[in-house]
Amino acid sequence: MIEQLNALENCSIDEAKRHVMFHHYKAAGWITLAQKDRDGSWRQYHYRPEQLASELSEWLGENVFFSQNTFFKPQRRIENLKQLRALYVDVDCHQLNYDPHWVVEKLNLEVFQETVPLPNFIIFSGRGLVCVWLIEPVPYQALPLWKAIQNHFYKHMEYVGADKKSIDSTRVFRVAGSTNSKNGKEVIIEYRHDYRYVLRDLQEEYLPELAPSKAKKTGRKSKLVYLHNVRNLHYSRLLDLVKIAELRKYDLKGHRELVCFLYRYWSCCLTDDFEDSLAQMLEFNSEFKNPLRKSEVIKATKSAEKAWEAKNNVLANEEAIAKGYPGAGYNLKNSTIIKWLEITPEEQRHLRTIIDINEKRRRKRERDKHAFREKNGSVSRGEYLCKQKERTEDKLWQLKGAIQRHPKASNVRLAQIIAVSEGYIRKLKKQI
Known part of the structure; x- marks a missing residue:
């Protein structure tokens, strides 16, 4: 495949098509194209994979980006993820006054094929670089594991300027052949190989402690396993929150501020990016039957960021644990969320984790019935x-x-x- 890609004519539009075709080969879902104007404003549109290459010529120019993963509907939000297709780390080496090509050679010697695998390609984005590892597509349910591996890669590249905010699942990166308006440089790519990694294989090689069987045998959860389980919970609760909005046809009067607050908090916990979480929350709010005003909802949910900061502060966590709490931040019980949002028993049947003891018992009875039928066939x-x-x-x-x-x-x-x-x-x- 690389030989075919290298045979393409060396011009901006062909470079862009080569990049997109290589990254989203046989993709499913919607892919986002975005452009950032010099005044900082964004415009973005969503295309099916078969449309994307033909539409690139209309976009190419300054500051053109595309999504690394795909979405099941044309909205670039975390709850709409369809396929996770790549792992990536954005290295802002210019902030440390490091030359991007020098950084690549340093990573070749000290990191690649040592603590992280060899990336499929490296994007020279104008002032920094982005390392991308293509993976066999996995569904959105794999997000917590995907995030754990992302964090592992980031930590081993932090010393050369890796940006923690760049490793969220809805991220967009520059398209080859476009230009960076900050210095006028063209975005170019260095291709390494076309092998797609398997997420579970990466976990077994680089994060073996996350294997379920090993976690059970130890009898004591490591910090990494704990964080992995917490991410699972946050993502499931975020999806439940969106499901509640859908069940109520986005008529959330009386609960709008709280729903937006929870969305912003859980999104911060998943993305580690205040700005991106805020943007996604504002888009979510805009879908309400009666949306809150932008200034109102930003002010009403500001404490979500403070809670996330506390959650990631060592001293704040120690103080919270000393007081008998699991940690800093918001550690809400299901019963509290159900009470706040007035979630009915019928609504709980459609949720993943925000359920009460009665719904848990009902599901256990259903599982027991199913197991009984599986074991005994059609016997009454x-x-x-x-x-x-x-x-x-x-x-x-x-x-x-x-x-x-x-x-x-x-x-x-x-x-x-x-x-x-x-x-x-x-x-x-x-x-x-």
Whole structure:
């Protein structure tokens, strides 16, 4: 594939098509194209993969970007993720006065194929660089694991200027062939290979402690496993929040401020980016039947950022733990969220994690019924109980015979004789 890409004519539009085709090969969902004007304003549009290459010529110029992952509807928001298609780290080496090409050579010697794998390509964005690792597409449910690996890559490149805000799942990066208006340089790409990594393989090689079986064996969760589980919870709750809005047809009067606050807080926890979280929350608010005014909703949800800052502050966490809390930030119980948002039992049936004890019990009964049907086929519960009664009576008869033959035998010995557990022996003896 790289040979085919390198055969393309060396001009701006072909460079852009090469970049996009290489990154989003056989993609599904919507891809965002965006352009940033010199005054800082953004315009963006969403295209299907088959449309994207043909539309690039209309966009190419200064400050053109495209999304690294795809979305199931034309909105670049975290809850709309369809496919996670790449891992990436943006290195703002210009802030440390490092030359981008010198940084690449340093990473070649000290990082690549040592603590992180070799990237598929490197974008020289004008003043810095972006390392991109293509992965076999995974659905949005893999976001917490994807985020954990992103953080791992970022930490090993932080010393050369890696930007933590650049590793969220809705990120856009510059398109090859476009220009950076800050210095007039053209965006170019250095291709390395076309192998797509498998997310689970990366986890096993670089973050083995996140393997479920190993986490259970230790009996003690590491900090990384804890953070991974917390990300899982935050993402599930964010999706639940959006589902509540959908179920209520975005008529959230009486709960608008709280819903926006929770969205902004959980989004901050997932993206580590205040500006991006705010932008996504404002877009979410705009979908309400009666949206809050921009200035009003920004002011009403400002404390979400402060809570996130506290959550990521070592001293604040220590003080919170000393007071008996799990940590700083908002550690809300399901019962509290249900009460605040007045979530009905019927609504809870459609949610992932924001559910009460009754809904948990209902789901357990459903799982038990399903397991029963899987195990016993089409046998009715009446027939099953009848068979169980016959089995119990048979074991009682066996136990009485064993006691007659071995009157001094212990419960353990009797269990061995009739091939049941010691606990079942005690249960049967009560019926003699």
